[in-house]
Amino acid sequence: MTTQVTAGTVAGMTGPLGHGGTIGILGGGQLGRMSAMAAARLGYRCHVFAPDADSPGMQVAAAATVAPFEDAAALARFAAAVDVVTFEFENVPAGTLAILAPLAPCRPGVEVLRICQDRLLEKDFLARAGVPVAPWRAVHDEADLAGAxxxxxxxxxxxxxxxxxxxxxxxxxxxxxDAAPAFARLSPRPLxxxxxxxxxxEISAIVARGTDGAVAVYDAxxxxxxDHILDLSFAPARLSATTAAAARRHAAALAESLDLVGVLAxxxxxxxxxxxxxxxxxxRPHNSGHWTMDACAASQFEQHVRAVAGLPLASAERHHDAVMRNLVGPAGLELWPSLLKTQGIIPHWYGKAEARPGRKLGHANRLLPLGSLRALDDAAALQGL
Ligand SMILES: Nc1ncnc2c1ncn2[C@@H]1O[C@H](COP(=O)(O)OP(=O)(O)O)[C@@H](O)[C@H]1O
Ligand SMILES: [Mg+2]
Structure with missing residues (x-):
């Protein structure tokens, strides 16, 4: 069968994307790579658009465009070649979105990205969606900072x-x-x-929301x-049931308020x-959701693809407890051989060209029997990681 016959209803994406349909992913990093791998399992092709050749996403995609995010002609060709566009990072330049949005369905939508790109809009949005936030003030100049x-x-x-x-x-x-030197270092950008x-x-909760408005929320x-980079995620968080439920509730409320189609953390x-x-x-899929790849029936990446493609969401149920360790360069590279040898550890590598310090090179998930993590101290939870 040809692609045309099986691709289903794609004009304006009123129905689910059929087998062989193409998902465009803006960004070439590991989040796009793992989304593309999940998409392939559901019968989709991915087309990655990114400025760097041989990016982690492109290595596993059916098609690639290597061009700057400002290249209007390349963006137009990309939009014409895909059925739906998604993003593996939220800081997509406004100009890029302005070119893409009229040409292809974008999931999540432009408004979601606009809010999440700006901490002021984001804080305001959180509070309006009923998620309490710490006190904050906008800072444009030193007088604002003194007042704040x-x-x-x-x-x-x-x-x-x-x-x-x-x-x-x-x-x-x-x-x-501390105020004046910090202001000097960070300004003139809005603060x-x-x-x-x-x-x-610190915890996180990941939620997927489909085109039909259904949500699937993972355990917090x-x-x-x-060094300010995510090192470990413990799934589930060792919290009271009330706190854990509140985290999930907040995530679901945000997805609804944003009218999200996709995944958010x-x-x-x-x-x-x-x-x-x-x-x-x-x-978008988030580093703190990588444990879902091995400890849940459907990963955050599969849910992202399902949402973007207009498919029904899968269950976000967890079948194991898990600990995720990020493999950050260069130490992560050194850890890799021992992770490969250890039973019960599931390793993931992103195919980055260089193991530069501070770069996320991969991650490893340790699976534990369901419900067992809570009783372990950190040392016991991290065995083999
Ligand atoms: N208001 C705050 N109070 C205490 N710690 C904070 C605060 N804001 C950020 N941090 C710490 O800095 C980390 C990174 O900040 P965050 O706002 O999440 O920025 P990003 O993840 O985009 O770098 C947080 O995970 C937390 O550890
Ligand atoms: Mg953060």
Whole structure:
């Protein structure tokens, strides 16, 4: 059968994408790679658009466009070659979205990306969707910063409103004299000052939402960072049932308020009394959801593909407990041979050209019997990782 016969209803994507349909993925990183692998299993082709040749996503995709995100002609050809466009990162330039959106269905939609690209819009949105957030103020100049410090107090965290990741573009202000150098380093970009949250733990909850409005929410996980980069996720988070349920509820509420089609991760702080504060939203599969690849019947990547393709979502049920370790360069490269030898560890490698320090090269999931993680201390939970 030809592609045309099996591709189903694609014009405007009013129905599900048929076998052999093509999903366009903007971005060439590991999130796109793992989405493309999940898409292939469901019978779809992926076409990756990214500036770098031989990117992790392109290595597993049926087609690739190597071009800058500003290349209007290449974007138009890409849009014409795919049935639906999705994104593996949220910081898609506004100009790129303006070119793509009229030419192809974009999932998630442009408005979701606009909100999640800007910490001010995002914080406002979280609060309006009923997710409490720490006090914050917009900071455009030094007078704003002085006013914000007076209102919020110290310690506080000064962040760029856009393009921050892995702790980049932020500074913790502990004393009044930290303010001027931090402002000088981060400005002239628009900034936000947030109260420093004395959290007991950091967690995240991942939710998928389909074209029919159905949601599938994964168990919330506990995240530990090293050098501001995610190091470990413990699934499920070792939380009270009330806190865990609240995290899931918040994630589902956000997906609905955003009218999301796709997957989002909500990062939350857990306070010592078990209450939650929202930190940020990523409208895509998330590093803290990689455990779902091996511990759930359907991974976050499969759910993302299902949502984008207009298929029914799968269950987000967990059949094992899991611990995920990120393999970050160069130490992650050294760990790889021992991970391959250890039973019960499931290794994943992203095919990056270089093992530069701080780069995410892969991850490994350790599976544990369902319900057993809670009784383990960190050392026992991490055996073999
Ligand atoms: N207001 C805050 N209070 C305490 N810690 C914070 C605060 N904001 C961020 N952090 C710490 O910095 C990390 C990175 O910040 P985040 O806002 O998630 O930015 P990104 O993940 O985009 O780099 C968080 O995971 C948390 O450990
Ligand atoms: Mg974060």
């Amino acid at each position: 410090i007076a209102a919020i107090g110290l310690p506080a965290v000064l962040k760029t409103t856009r393009l921050g990741y892995d702790g980049r573009g932020q500074a913790v202000l502990r004393r009044p004299e 936000i000052l947030e109260a420093f949250v004395p959290f007991a733990a 996980v506990e995240n530990q960072h090293r 909500l990062e939350l702080f857990v306070l010592p009394d078990g209450s939650l504060l929202g930190n940020e939203i990523a409208p």
